[in-house]
Amino acid sequence: MTTAAHPPIYLDYAASTPLDRRVLDAMLPLMVEDGLHANPASSHGPGFRARAAVEKARAQVAALIGAEPGEIIWTSGATESNNLAIKGALEFRGLTQAHVVTSRTEHKCVLDTCRHLETRGVRVTYLKPGALGLVTPEQVIDALTPDTALVSLMWVNNEIGTVHEIERLAPLLRERGVLFHVDAAQAAGRVAIDLSQVPVDLMSLSAHKAYGPKGIGALFVRRRPRARLAPQIHGGGHEQGMRSGTLAPHQIVGMGAAFEILQREGAAEAQRLAALRDRLWAGLQSLPQLHRNGDPTRSAPHVLNVSFEGVEGESLRASLPDLAVSSGSACSSATQEPSYVLRALGRDDELANASLRFSVGRRSTEAEIDAAAARVCQQVRRLREISALWD
């Protein structure tokens, strides 16, 4: 077996991002014996210092999204945040006769949480997006019933990058008194978010999608008007009773530092990423019969999802060992089921299976993009020459 001469070109920033060196530098003091290692709930000097570090990070995370520090609840990541928001809101309200509206293209952790609630008696409407992946505010409003307790819709879709019209939908739901949860794991730092202007009630955030550490996330829980949640993890009453468990200051400080960098650099970075994304799409244009998945007019800057006609997905993935890209959700094998997101958009199984999600990030360069585009073009051409379905 031959080994690759280079590490793969990493184009999977939507799956996870490397830790920014500046974030690592902010985290290290929390992990050594210099007084910052203490339990932030402890009532002594070291505990107070750890607590101050946690609260500084809370303010940094809040600042990026236009929230108040007291509206940020630490969790283990966006999956837990989504679970806490949806289950917590529904349990607090009472499960009987409750109705939830969400979409078929949400992250698995939202869909699986909703399916779990269905087994407990909650009714759920899964809206089908249009061909470009957009669920419109009108679709959501039309799906509301007098029993609708919660709407959950992601800000940016993780597979196709489509940006939902959260700013337009949120006030419509507020007028109707329906709680609104938004999964913003892909959105934070990549699209502008100002919750002082947009009346979202609950919003999930992740650190590792934003050059922070894995294992830490947050849930925004609005204070005015108060979004009420039943806790899903019981214990010492941490995080205003909504999420017990000793805080992990090193990870929290990492998330704070990562979000603080995004607040300063995110807008310029988003422009640079959009240019790289467009450069990649342009670089693939020498191939005929490509399909871009998602809405090019409402696309997050970092994601490009493309279906390749005439090639089979597993062979396509096997042919690109020097590119770290994604197809569907993360999987350890080249064999996989076609993406449920692409199928919800109406792509047939064959085309959905022959799709790649490229996602660019802070370390991506034009040279990497050009090399990746050339590699994909070369291998798609090769497989099409072999293909019994391509003439």
Added chain:
Amino acid sequence: MNESMSLPTHDADHDRDDASEAALLNAFGYPEPVWQRFVDAPRAGRFDASTPGVVSGRAGTPAARSVLSLQMQFDEHGRVVDARFRAYGCPSSIAVGAWIAEWSLGRSTDDMTGLSASTLRRELEIPEDRAHCALMGEDALRDLLNRYREKLT
């Protein structure tokens, strides 16, 4: 680019353009007989329509994400003088096509009758979960041999 990022960088400007010369890395761990044929795909393609003595066979469906098309050129004694294949499918499907095309050279229809999926699986080390690729090879060859016999009668 921020120079203070934590991961090692590489010179992306260098070498990448010449990807055709770099051997593909078998990142997903396909059996070596499958991988080599997938990468090299010897005899992939089809004969020019004017080529004499060509018989074709086909098996599989797009819906099953596997289609194999075989072509063999026979001489006047009924022996294969050249062969081609085209495959839409996973690397194992492509390897099956390449293996049959190569194996057929110099063989008569009688020699080829009875090539079974289990032989293909053994030769290519195809695991149980890819047994359908070997079956598709058996079916495509059987289709070709049937057409050859129809042509004679």
